Amino acid sequence: MAARILVGTRKGTFIVEKSAAGLWQPRLVGHAGTGVNFVARDPYTGRLWALLGHGHWGAKLSISDDEGATWADAPSQIKYPEGARYIAQDMYEDAASEYGVGWRISTKPAALAKLWIIGFGPGGSVYVGTIPGGLFVSRDGGAHFELNRPLWNHESRGGDLFSGEGTGETKWFGTPASEGGDFAPGIHSIVVDPRNPQRVLVAVSTAGVIETLDGGQTWHSRNKGMILDHTPEPEAEWGHDTHFIELSPGDPDHVWQQNHVGVYYSADGAATWRKVSRPEQGVHFGFPITAHPTRGRTAWVVPGRSDQQRMTIDGGLFVARTEDGGETWQALRNGLPQSCAYDVVYRHALANAGDVVTFGSTTGNLYISEDGGDGWQAVAHNLPPIYSVRFA
Amino acid sequence: MIAVRLTRHLYSFFPHLEGVDLAVEAATVADVVRALEARAPGIGFYICDELGRLRTHVNIFIGTRMVRDRRGLSDAVAAGDTVHILQALSGG
Numbered sequence: 463m464a465a466r467i468l469v470g471t472r473k474g475t476f477i478v479e480k481s482a483a484g485l486w487q488p489r490l491v492g493h494a495g496t497g498v499n500f501v502a503r504d505p506y507t508g509r510l511w512a513l514l515g516h517g518h519w520g521a522k523l524s525i526s527d528d529e530g531a532t533w534a535d536a537p538s539q540i541k542y543p544e545g546a547r548y549i550a551q552d553m554y555e556d557a558a559s560e561y562g563v564g565w566r567i568s569t570k571p572a573a574l575a576k577l578w579i580i581g582f583g584p585g586g587s588v589y590v591g592t593i594p595g596g597l598f599v600s601r602d603g604g605a606h607f608e609l610n611r612p613l614w615n616h617e618s619r620g621g622d623l624f625s626g627e628g629t630g631e632t633k634w635f636g637t638p639a640s641e642g643g644d645f646a647p648g649i650h651s652i653v654v655d656p657r658n659p660q661r662v663l664v665a666v667s668t669a670g671v672i673e674t675l676d677g678g679q680t681w682h683s684r685n686k687g688m689i690l691d692h693t694p695e696p697e698a699e700w701g702h703d704t705h706f707i708e709l710s711p712g713d714p715d716h717v718w719q720q721n722h723v724g725v726y727y728s729a730d731g732a733a734t735w736r737k738v739s740r741p742e743q744g745v746h747f748g749f750p751i752t753a754h755p756t757r758g759r760t761a762w763v764v765p766g767r768s769d770q771q772r773m774t775i776d777g778g779l780f781v782a783r784t785e786d787g788g789e790t791w792q793a794l795r796n797g798l799p800q801s802c803a804y805d806v807v808y809r810h811a812l813a814n815a816g817d818v819v820t821f822g823s824t825t826g827n828l829y830i831s832e833d834g835g836d837g838w839q840a841v842a843h844n845l846p847p848i849y850s851v852r853f854a
Numbered sequence: 855m856i857a858v859r860l861t862r863h864l865y866s867f868f869p870h871l872e873g874v875d876l877a878v879e880a881a882t883v884a885d886v887v888r889a890l891e892a893r894a895p896g897i898g899f900y901i902c903d904e905l906g907r908l909r910t911h912v913n914i915f916i917g918t919r920m921v922r923d924r925r926g927l928s929d930a931v932a933a934g935d936t937v938h939i940l941q942a943l944s945g946g
Contacts, residue, residue, distance in 0.1 A: 518863070518911045518941040519900040535867070535896055541904035573903040 467820055468510065468530075468854045469828065470498035470810070473846035475512050477530050478820075478828065486830055486841040491530040497641075500810055503854035504582045507603055510854070511536075513577035513590070515641050521577045523590070525604070538606050540590055540598050542572040546609060547623040548594055549632040550646060567630065569623055572596065575640045579810070581652030583659040591649030593640045595619070597664060599678060610678045618669065618683070618700050619647075633700035637667035650809060651707045655731075656714055663707060663717070663732055670702030671719070671732055687735035691723055706809040707732075708753045708761075716758025716787075720751035720809070722769055727788045729758070738788025744775045745782045745791045750812035750821065759787040762814060762835060764807040764821055772806060779803040781812075781821070783835050797838030798829065810850035822848030856880045856931050858890065861940040868894045883914055884927035886937050901939060902927070911942045 469476040469488065475498045478488045497515040504511065510526040512533065523536035547569045556564035576593040583589070586603040596614060598607040615621060621628035636645035651665035660677040663684065670685040683699050690696045703722035709731075710716045719726040724739035724746050739746040744765045754760035762783050767775045774780075778800040782791045805823030812821040819835050822828045826845040831838045858876040865872040871894055878889035884906070891898035902908055907925050914921040915938040921929045931937060 516900075518909060519867070520903060520909055522899075539896070539899055541899070571905055573905050573907070 466854050467813070467830075468501040468503065468850075468852045469822060469845070469848060470501040470512065470850035471822075471826075471846040471848050472497050474498060475501050475530070475533075476845065478830075478841060486839070488828065488842045488845065492526070492533040493524065498849060499577060500579055500850045500852075502580055502582075502850075502852045504588065504603075506582060506584055506586070509604070511580050511588075511604070513580060515576060517641075521574050521592075521641070523577065523604075536604060538600070538604065540574055540577060540592060540596075540607055542574060542596060543609055545624045546572040546596075546614065548572055548614075548646070549620045549623070549628070549630070550594075550644075551632075551636070552645070569627070570594075575644055575646065576648065578639070578648055578650050579652050581654055581662075583654040583662075585659070587654070587659060589652045589654070589662065589664075591652055591664060593637065593648035594644065594646035595634060595649060595666065595669075597649055597652075597678075612679055613664070613672065613674075613681050616672075616681055633669065633698075634666060635668040635701060639667065651704065653707060653709050653717070655709075656711050663709070665704040665707045665719070667705070668703045669700050670704055671707060673732060684732040685735070686733065687728075687737075688721065688726060689723065689737065705749045706751050708751060710753040710755065710758040710760075712756035713754075713758030716753065718751045718753045718761040720748050720763055722747070725751065725763060725788065727761070729787060736788070738784070740791050743782070743791055743793065744780070747772070748807070749809040750807055752812050752814045752819070754814065755816055757785070760785045761788075762812065762819060764812055766806065773804055774806075777802050777804060779805050779823075781819070781831075781835050781838075794831075794835040794838070796836060797831075797840075808849055810852075811848050813851050813853055815853040818853070820851050820853075822851050824848065855933060856886055857936040858886060859936060859938045863941055864897070864900065864939070867900060868897055870894070880931055882927060883916065883921055883923075883929045883931060883937065886931065887927060912939070913942050914939050 465480040467478040474493045476488045500513040512524040514522045524533045525536045526533045550570045579591040581589040588600040588604045590598040597610040600607045619632040619634045634647040637648045653663040655661035665671045673684045705720045707719045715731045717728040717732045726735040727738045748765045779798045780793045780795045819831045824847040828842040829838045855877040880886045
């Protein structure tokens with residue numbers, strides 16, 4: 463049974479372990495006072511990685527090679543290369559306009575605004591997703607990182623701006639999750655196919671799901687079946703607001719997605735998606751999703767009420783689980799507060815290791831189930847706002 | 855020589871600088887940052903982003919005058935100046 467959870471919070475990194483007496487106990491292990499967007503363990507090397515967002519001092523990669531006892535800045539930090547630019551869309555004050563504002567498309571030099579997600583592959587592969595919209599790749603365990611240029615220069619975002627002005631048009635939109643306030647795209651999901659590490663899926667707010675089959679040399683949209691039901695072009699190839707994707711490592715054709723417009727499921731490796739929301743049961747809007755390690759048709763979400771409110775439904779916190787590919791959902795409430803509970807759960811703050819499922823909220827509550835979600839216990843109520851939970 | 859004073863906050867990331875008399879040869883503030891980077895690899899990326907711009911919530915003073923070129927740190931410094939590097943106090 464998984465007995466250790468890494469927790470990234472607004473004020474530091476915590477490790478939660480199960481004591482010999484059977485109690486889950488959190489402890490602060492590093493980065494006190496610093497925002498920690500994501501913490502994970504590289505399963506191939508055992509190294510712990512924390513993605514930091516210093517308020518004043520920028521985003522930094524931090525590593526621990528002693529299971530979290532000590533941390534240090536990674537020797538290679540993520541930096542956009544000279545000449546990296548992206549097409550941005552900004553509203554600006556314009557006294558000459560009858561509306562008082564203008565809308566401007568411009569190319570901007572890229573500078574790191576946020577480290578958002580890290581993923582791992584065999585042979586020293588480490589992937590980091592950033593705002594603005596960068597995928598940085600290391601093939602030597604993190605000693606060096608390089609921007610993946612085929613994705614950065616993708617035609618869907620205006621082409622190669624290193625060598626020219628490109629098409630001048632991007633189909634990637636922004637996310638408000640940037641720490642600097644810029645409304646720029648962000649890569650928040652990285653999935654390496656356990657059968658074939660040359661195949662990687664990433665997901666972008668706001669563009670959708672993108673796949674490479676050749677180790678990052680070429681990239682293609684994987685948004686078929688997703689519906690932008692709030693826009694004039696519902697079946698557009700791009701512009702999808704994927705909140706998070708995860709596949710079942712032991713059953714990897716099964717990929718799950720929590721999207722702004724509902725829950726999607728793919729049984730063919732993200733080639734096509736099917737909406738499996740059940741709004742009448744509250745299963746529709748949310749941020750995180752997690753797929754069972756071996757049973758591909760099983761997944762969990764933590765629903766919220768609508769994109770307008772982004773709150774628990776009627777003040778009652780619940781997890782929803784499907785075991786049949788989204789045909790039916792069970793609301794799991796046993797042990798979770800059912801009144802005056804307004805926990806918000808971010809996209810990286812839900813994880814499972816089979817029977818053990820955990821999630822943390824922006825109100826500093828950390829919940830664990832040891833029976834697949836049937837029953838829950840709160841193991842902390844007063845942590846800082848929780849950004850991520852991952853088993854390690 | 856240019857004397858350099860750092861906010862205590864930076865010492866928490868670069869503890870080996872604490873208590874050290876930081877004096878560098880420099881003609882501009884950018885030179886000061888480069889000299890600090892040589893003493894404490896990584897510190898330049900705390901002060902500036904990868905485009906060389908002073909981070910939004912970081913300030914540098916030459917004596918009592920705030921640096922003017924936040925994009926390139928071309929402000930001149932002269933022997934005897936003290937350069938202060940600190941985080942902006944932007945509300946509490």
